[in-house]
Amino acid sequence: MSFSILALVLWGGAAVLAFLVVHRAAVRALWNEPVLAQPVLIVESDDWGPGPVADADALAGLASRLAAVRDQRGRPAVMTLGVVCSLPDGAAMLADGLARYHRRALDAPEFAPMVEAMRAGCGAGVFALQRHGMEHFWPDALLARARVDASLRDWLADPQARSEGLPSHLQSRWIDASVLPSRPLDPAAVQCAVDEEARLLERLFGAAPVVAVPNTFVWDDAVERAWAGSSVRCIVTPGRRIEGRDGQGALMPPTRVIRNGERTADGLMQLVRDDYFEPIRGHRAEQVWQAVAAKRRLGRPVLFETHRESFVGAAAVARAANDELERALRGVLERHPDVRFLSTAELADELAAAATGLVTRSLPHRVAVFLARVEHEPALRRFLKYSGLRFALAPVFLIAGVMHGRCAARAR
Ligand SMILES: [Zn+2]
Known part of the structure; x- marks a missing residue:
């Protein structure tokens, strides 16, 4: 008997x-990742920029929906706008035989309604601007491909064309995808491009946004360094870093895993956006509620990725998307009355300060969340299962679940 117990121990x-x-490494990272005392919800919306006046109307409609939904502190729901600052001037490019790149930027008078809608939403606290490129592609890469690809020349000839219509690999701004596999860009050219974008945003909005969203989530050290030198403080990531496109144009395997609050070599804070709300793809409010509940258990913020394409276009489709967004937000408030609406920049500041009350210091809460994170991590979960540890530690996980419920109830 005593031998069996000894063997088990x-x-x-x-x-x-x-x-x-x-x-x-994973255990240390999960323990060090900040544990939020309350749920945080941010709607992260990309690709807003020059376009028809109807896009500005769509933003104004979204602003009024967001303003109507407020957290316990009276803060309205926040939608970040990943701003793409310009469109190619396809007519000018084709007229000069694709000799060089021409753009139509957001500071042109024709796009004043869009700039005004962005400013008004920021003033009302419902929008927060984020950098998403002067273009949604690398201009020289587009130019090189357009010289040999008739479908790209057709795209350039269409004044209504949107960057969403480009081949996916060309939408990755921070690589040279004119050849596949893609090549890294010259760091000096990257720095120039980042600075040029910052100057335009500063001129239009008084300051360049401090949060950057890499287009299609492809970027490298040179981009991080350029952002760090251009007043960016935070990068939105999908929880991993991808640095290029393969021979078929698909995303290359990730080079690293990223957790909320981790810093880059240049000191930029990284946040993880890995939940999705795209009404145009059929996503419903119920999925939002599930995601918030799951992230609450993991002590993590919920950053929902969405795109302008869900909210522009046919009036009935856009109205349905707005209705679903409002239903999702109101449903979160009902289920989690302590939810906080913040901008991504504000969340980064809260995590950096770590003494604002949003990041918990309670040891029981941290232990309970840590165990939930361990169970949520596929590789760790597999190890626990096949080693038999999950079975042996079942009471520990049970107690942790109860502890977390109590901590969450106290936070409410
Ligand atoms: Zn985008």
């Missing part, structure tokens, strides 16, 4: 030790 100790050795 030895097995358990060896399994825990192996777990900590094999997965030490």
